[in-house]
Amino acid sequence: MIYTGSCYCKEITFQGVIDSPDNARTSLCHCNNCKKFFGGPYGTTTKFPSSGFRITSSTQPIVHEADNGSGVLLHREFCGKCGGPILEYGANAKGTSVYVMWGAWDEKGRKEMPPKGEFFTRLREEWLVPIAGLFQKKEIKE
Numbered sequence: 001m002i003y004t005g006s007c008y009c010k011e012i013t014f015q016g017v018i019d020s021p022d023n024a025r026t027s028l029c030h031c032n033n034c035k036k037f038f039g040g041p042y043g044t045t046t047k048f049p050s051s052g053f054r055i056t057s058s059t060q061p062i063v064h065e066a067d068n069g070s071g072v073l074l075h076r077e078f079c080g081k082c083g084g085p086i087l088e089y090g091a092n093a094k095g096t097s098v099y100v101m102w103g104a105w106d107e108k109g110r111k112e113m114p115p116k117g118e119f120f121t122r123l124r125e126e127w128l129v130p131i132a133g134l135f136q137k138k139e140i141k142e
């Protein structure tokens with residue numbers, strides 16, 4: 001399968017190639033770090049093999065790297081023109097997986113890679129309810 005995506009202004013475009021969308025994993029994350037970066041009640045990303053992912057535009061994303069607050073170096077990429085987020089990964093996933101901002105996929109990717117679970121549910125906003133059918137993790141492992 002080939003999935004395409006872009007930032008909000010389309011200056012950055014990308015492509016993800018994968019045998020089956022079952023091999024990707026979209027999840028919600030309620031951690032405080034995701035709330036800040038996404039500007040919403042949670043972040044939504046698709047864990048995708050980095051070998052199948054590439055930026056297809058000549059313009060490359062801006063890179064931001066920082067400690068995520070619990071000792072993990074978090075790498076994030078976003079558009080320098082519109083600020084739209086593209087992907088992130090922790091130092092431990094480098095070279096293995098990228099976590100693509102789910103909303104940046106074009107319609108086909110969003111439709112075929114829906115969320116499978118929720119992380120950091122202990123930090124879920126009290127006005128949100130768990131999404132039925134998704135696995136629930138209090139933090140990362142449990």
Ligand SMILES: [Zn+2]
Pocket residue numbers: 007008009010011012079080081082083084
């Ligand atoms: Zn942009």
Ligand SMILES: [Zn+2]
Pocket residue numbers: 029030031032033034035043120
């Ligand atoms: Zn998070």
